[in-house]
Structure formats: C-alpha cells, structure tokens
Amino acid sequence: EPEVTQTPSHQVTQMGQEVILRCVPISNHLYFYWYRQILGQKVEFLVSFYNNEISEKSEIFDDQFSVERPDGSNFTLKIRSTKLEDSAMYFCASRKEGGFTDTQYFGPGTRLTVL
Amino acid sequence: TQLLEQSPQFLSIQEGENLTVYCNSSSVFSSLQWYRQEPGEGPVLLVTVVTGGEVKKLKRLTFQFGDARKDSSLHITAAQPGDTGLYLCALSVGSYGKLTFGQGTILTVHP
Numbered sequence: 001e002p003e004v005t006q007t008p009s010h011q012v013t014q015m016g017q018e019v020i021l022r023c024v025p026i027s028n029h030l031y032f033y034w035y036r037q038i039l040g041q042k043v044e045f046l047v048s049f050y051n052n053e054i055s056e057k058s059e060i061f062d063d064q065f066s067v068e069r070p071d072g073s074n075f076t077l078k079i080r081s082t083k084l085e086d087s088a089m090y091f092c093a094s095r096k097e098g099g100f101t102d103t104q105y106f107g108p109g110t111r112l113t114v115l
Numbered sequence: 116t117q118l119l120e121q122s123p124q125f126l127s128i129q130e131g132e133n134l135t136v137y138c139n140s141s142s143v144f145s146s147l148q149w150y151r152q153e154p155g156e157g158p159v160l161l162v163t164v165v166t167g168g169e170v171k172k173l174k175r176l177t178f179q180f181g182d183a184r185k186d187s188s189l190h191i192t193a194a195q196p197g198d199t200g201l202y203l204c205a206l207s208v209g210s211y212g213k214l215t216f217g218q219g220t221i222l223t224v225h226p
Contacts (some may be wrong), residue, residue, distance in 0.1 A: 004157070043158065043203065043216040055211040083212060091157045095212060104214060106157025 002026045004107035006092050012113045013082055019109045021077045023092030031095040032075045033104065034067065036060070036088040043091070049075065082114045119204055119217035127223045128194055134218045136189045138204035143184045148214070152201040158216075161189075194224045 005024045013019050025032050034046040047057040049067055066078045075094075079086055089111050093104040120139045128134055138147065146165045147153055150158035162171050164180035164187060171178045175198075177190040201221050205214045 015122075033213065035214070042218045043205075043214075045213045045215065048211040048213050050211055056209060056213055093157070093214075099116075102212070103160045104212070106159070108156050 004092055004094055004105050006090075006107035006110050008110060008114070009108065010111045012115065015084055015114055016081050017041040019079050019082055019112065021090050021092075021112070022081075023072050023075045023077070025075055025092065025094030025108055026096070026105055027073070029094035029096045029105075030103075031097075032056075032067075032069070033095075034077045035091045035093065035106075037091065037109075038088040039107075046077070046090075079112075080108075084114050087112055087114045119131075119206065119215065121204060121217035121220050124218065125151045125218060125221050125223075127225070128160050130195055130224055130226050131185075131193050131225075134191050134194055134222070135214060136202050136222070138217055139186045139187070140206075141185070143165040144206050145184070146207060147187045148207065149178055149187070150205060150216075151187055152203060152219075154200075158203055158205075158208065192224075194222075194226050196224045198222060 003027055005054040007022045032049040035043050037043045045058050047061045047067055048055045064080045068076050091109045092107045095104045122137050148163045149161045151161055152158040162178045164178055167184045168182045169180040175192045179188045201219045203216050203219045205216045208215050
C-alpha cells in the first residue's frame with residue numbers, strides 16, 4: 001500500500017541553524033500539508049500546498065518557514081533560523097482529492113530537537 | 116476558529132472493559148473525522164462522520180455523530196491492549212481541507 005515517507009526521523013540542530021525536513025507524498029496525490037505537534041500538545045496545521053503554491057497557512061507559518069516541491073516527488077519544509085520553540089514532531093500529509101471527506105494520509109513524522 | 120474539546124484527556128482501563136471518548140464543539144460542523152495515533156507514527160484516519168445522528172461501526176469501535184452536529188463519540192467495546200494509543204477528533208476546514216484537531220485522548224489498555 002502506498003504511504004507517505006519522511007526523512008530524517010530525528011533531526012537535532014542548534015538554535016539559529018537552518019533545517020530542511022523532507023517528505024515524499026503518495027504519488028498521485030494533489031494536496032500536501034505540514035503539521036506539527038509540540039510534546040504534550042495538539043496537532044497543529046502549518047501549511048497546505050496545491051498546484052505548486054501555498055494554498056493556506058497558519059499564524060505559526062511565519063517568514064522563517066517555507067515549503068517547496070522541487071520535483072515531482074519531494075515536498076520539503078524549511079525552517080531558516082530555528083528557535084527552541086520549534087522543537088516538535090513535524091508531520092507531512094497528502095490527499096488525492098479536494099473533498100472534505102477525502103482521507104489525508106500522514107507520514108511517520110520527523111522529530112526536530114533544537115538545542 | 117472552531118475549537119474541538121475532547122474528553123477525557125487520559126483513560127486507563129483493563130482489557131475487556133468498554134469505554135467512550137467524546138468530542139464536542141460550540142459550533143455546528145459539517146463533518147468530523149476520528150484518527151488514531153500510535154507512538155512514533157502519524158495519525159491514521161479511522162472514520163469520517165457526515166450526517167447528524169449517523170452511527171458507524173468499525174469492528175469493536177462505534178462512532179456516533181450527534182443529531183445537532185456539535186458533538187461526536189467513539190465507543191470501544193471489550194478493549195484490548197492493541198487499542199492503546201492517542202485518539203483524535205478533527206475537522207476538515209476550508210477549500211483545501213486543513214485539519215483542526217482536538218487535544219486527543221490517551222488510552223491505555225492494560226492486559
């Protein structure tokens with residue numbers, strides 16, 4: 001069964017450094033998402049991406065964040081200058097259709113630790 | 116922003132017991148999704164409920180959507196240790212389907 005994959009599974013970085021989190025969505029999916037989950041808190045939406053552009057973003061997704069789909073398979077989240085409070089699990093998700101009942105498939109996540 | 120409140124936050128039970136998890140909102144929602152998340156993994160969709168009063172069953176799991184479409188419940192019959200995990204309710208919002216999650220219920224089923 002096709003699945004969303006994410007790399008790395010765990011990333012440790014120093015405050016102020018740039019990180020790139022990578023995702024390979026399911027191949028025929030059209031909608032792509034990043035979410036994050038700070039330890040002990042709820043899963044929060046960061047950004048959605050459709051038709052090669054950002055379709056919606058949350059207040060969390062400020063100028064330090066960017067997303068890219070550089071080729072037909074990868075979907076990346078870049079944090080330019082990491083802060084301690086960026087430490088969280090980051091989940092990528094993808095969806096085939098646009099209907100509100102259609103399933104979003106989540107990857108296993110990348111645990112980002114900012115020291 | 117539509118908020119979802121889940122209760123209880125933690126649930127620790129013995130194998131074979133029944134349990135119910137609740138998801139409530141002050142606003143009416145058009146549909147609601149239930150997810151299960153295991154440690155080290157992303158959320159996995161269990162079910163989507165759309166119609167007020169709707170009941171859906173998935174083996175020992177029963178999902179109900181309130182008549183007023185402001186609440187939903189997940190009932191597990193004869194819980195097993197394999198049911199242990201984080202159960203999340205979520206709304207799909209907007210044209211691009213971003214998900215808004217509740218804070219989740221951490222279920223632990225002891226053998």
